[in-house]
Amino acid sequence: MNIDLPLWPCIYGSPFATGSIRSRPEDFIVIENLSFEPSGNGEHAFLRIEKTGENTEFIARQLAKFAGVRQRDIGYAGLKDRHAVTTQWFSVWLPGKVDPDWTQLHSDNINVLHVIRHARKLKRGALSGNRFKITVRDWHGDQAKTEQQLEAIKAHGIANYYGLQRFGHDGHNVNKALAMFQGVKVGREQHSLYLSAARSFLFNQILAARVADASWDQALPDTVYMIDGSHSSFKSEHPDAEIVGRLAEQSIHPTAVLCGIAKPAYNLNAVEQAVIDSYPALVQGLIACGVEMDRRALRINVADLHWQFVSNTLLVLEFTLPAGCYATALLREIIVFK
Structure with missing residues (x-):
């Protein structure tokens, strides 16, 4: 079986414009917001680093080499795209050691903005969210209708799709996951990427089914809901007026299974089961690899959304998304990428 990524449906109708993103790194700016304040004391040096055109794991390797520590002594809260200007936090375990001269790390692509100590290693997911500033170049379309879509997004949120970058070049990581489940040997890093791609594909399929029947933000029987701004969840077998009201005010969101x-x-x-039954090889492969079931919100709120048409062909957007959510999930609602 070979799986091609479908064109998952949009929430607010088809986009009324086309445009290019990531024409240059500074067109895609991401600023990471930690979910806590480093204490100022402890064995871990926390570094706030601005990087351009480099991925997170490359910076982590550079930090380990520079500080003379093991790779596992480096922590970071989330992976950030290479083709962007991103500001994110790293931790370096330095028990009983003074900080090296971090300014020696400075280069055209790496800039250490701030250093502070903390008692614990920076863990994956320890973010409150990410702030984005995205420039869409070569924009062409209907400005009035695009602004209507943006107003709807601001008011009602977006479908929490995993971005296409989750699936590798041309979406091939899903099929590489299938091959891995069938016995093809891969490295540890690829193993993790392929598992994520398989699970994310199944989630997107479930979300797409909920979008298609207009239930992506509605209460259904036997639904697990997630409280906005947290990973806390609860199940409701039969939605009542309270559930419907909390959904309407966007303080809770329906979820779908992460297989x-x-x-x-x-x-x-029923919707989740139908998708799972359609892809038994992916589901059984995830289970065989020991991946644990989890939940992910089908809807997310978009905070502090602002936009400006700088010219007839240039659109700039700024907004904040919760940790683990993709800016491209918003962009796909308003433009077709060139």
């Missing part, structure tokens, strides 16, 4: 070893507390609803 893996089943947790007995949450049974699957």
Whole structure:
């Protein structure tokens, strides 16, 4: 079986414009917001680094080499794209050691903005969200209708699709996951990437089905809901007026399963089960690899959304998304990428 990525449906109709993103790194600016304040004391040096045209793991390797520590002594909260200007935090474990001269790391692509100590290693996911500033070049379309879509996004949020970058070049990582499940040997880094691609594909398929029947932000029987701004969740077998009201005010969101070893507390609803039944090789492969079931919100709120048409062909957007969410999930609602 070979799986091609479909064109997952949009929430607010088809985009009324085309445009290019990532024409240059500074067109895609990301600023990471930690979910806590470093204490100022401890064995871990926390570095706030601005990087241009480099991925997170490359910076982590550079830090380990520069500080003379093991790769596993480096921490970071999230992976950031290479083709961007991103500001993110790293931690370096330096027990009983003074900080090296971090300014020696400065280059055209790396800039150390701030250093502070903390007691614990920076863990994956320790973010409150990410702030984006995105420039869309060569924009052509209907400005009035695009602004209507942006107003709808500001008011009602977006579908929480995984971005295409999750699936590798031309989406091939899903099929590489299938090959891995069938016995093809891969490296540890690729193993993790392929597992993520397989699970993300299944989630997007479930979300697409909910978008298609207009239930992506609605209460259904046997649904697990996630509280906005957290990973806390609860199940409701039969939605009542309170659930409907909280959904309308966007303080909770419906979720879909992230496939893996089943947790007995949450049974699957009919939409989830239908998608899972359609891709048994992916599901069984994830289970065989020991991936645990989880949940992900189908909808996310977009905070502090602002936009400006700088010219007839240049659109600049600024907004904040929760950790783990993709700016391209917003952009795909308003432009077709060139």
